[in-house]
Amino acid sequence: MSENRLIWFHGRECPHCRQLRPVVERLEKDNGLTITQLEVWHDEENAELMRSYAQAITPACGGELGVPAFYNEVTGKAICGGRITAEQLLEWAKG
Amino acid sequence: MKKLWRCHVCNDVHLGNKGPEVCPTCGARNAFVLSDRAEALEIIGEDHPVIGTPQEVVAAWRQFADQSPTVRLTEKDEEVELLSQGVLENRNTKGQRYCPCRITSGDLRKDLGLICPCNFTRQRTYREIGECWCGLFIKRDGT
Ligand code: SF4
Ligand SMILES: [Zn+2]
Numbered sequence: 001m002s003e004n005r006l007i008w009f010h011g012r013e014c015p016h017c018r019q020l021r022p023v024v025e026r027l028e029k030d031n032g033l034t035i036t037q038l039e040v041w042h043d044e045e046n047a048e049l050m051r052s053y054a055q056a057i058t059p060a061c062g063g064e065l066g067v068p069a070f071y072n073e074v075t076g077k078a079i080c081g082g083r084i085t086a087e088q089l090l091e092w093a094k095g
Numbered sequence: 096m097k098k099l100w101r102c103h104v105c106n107d108v109h110l111g112n113k114g115p116e117v118c119p120t121c122g123a124r125n126a127f128v129l130s131d132r133a134e135a136l137e138i139i140g141e142d143h144p145v146i147g148t149p150q151e152v153v154a155a156w157r158q159f160a161d162q163s164p165t166v167r168l169t170e171k172d173e174e175v176e177l178l179s180q181g182v183l184e185n186r187n188t189k190g191q192r193y194c195p196c197r198i199t200s201g202d203l204r205k206d207l208g209l210i211c212p213c214n215f216t217r218q219r220t221y222r223e224i225g226e227c228w229c230g231l232f233i234k235r236d237g238t
Binding site: 012051 | 171174178184185188196197198199200218229
């Protein structure tokens with residue numbers, strides 16, 4: 001498994017994740033990026049990986065492990081929450 | 096640790112640091128006596144309806160919001176529907192009606208804080224924009 005991915009941790013029944021999907025997909029297309037989508041409620045392995053990045057993700061989410069959460073394996077930077085914008089995502093992706 | 100209490104008039108059962116001063120069911124005052132798990136479970140019995148369909152989940156949310164002077168349910172019906180499906184999925188796979196927008200830690204005590212509705216008023220999103228993390232419960236205007 002590569003260790004330098006841009007990861008999006010999301011939940012299948014999370015409304016903010018659903019709203020964000022077209023934004024993420026457009027960002028990938030426009031900037032030639034690949035963002036790996038990992039569902040965390042229906043896949044325990046993905047949840048474990050998210051927990052392993054808790055140190056970065058928890059503060060970004062305001063104190064808990066929430067979705068939508070984005071983790072950059074290169075920079076170790078995380079952003080989290082339902083109001084993330086395309087600009088914030090791009091900045092996060094570029095490190 | 097919280098204790099179990101029983102109303103000696105009507106057998107209401109309460110879990111908490113102390114019994115309610117006024118029994119919410121029969122109105123008796125200073126009526127609660129220390130109980131224990133076996134007694135409380137016997138009183139509770141086994142024939143309570145399960146909250147097992149999206150409609151039943153939403154009905155519980157509405158009851159909670161309707162009685163509240165400070166929060167209401169979001170008007171986005173599709174989101175309510177999606178979240179109700181999510182908490183039921185989580186009940187079926189993880190045991191409780193956990194929040195679909197956060198994940199369990201595996202520590203059961205800690206995860207009690209993720210049962211929906213959670214104590215969302217302490218969340219950053221609630222303090223800053225007046226919404227629970229998932230956008231299900233919204234602060235009422237003027238509160
Ligand atoms: S954040 Fe909202 S949807 Fe999630 S558990 Fe709390 S009240 Fe329920
Ligand atoms: Zn009583």
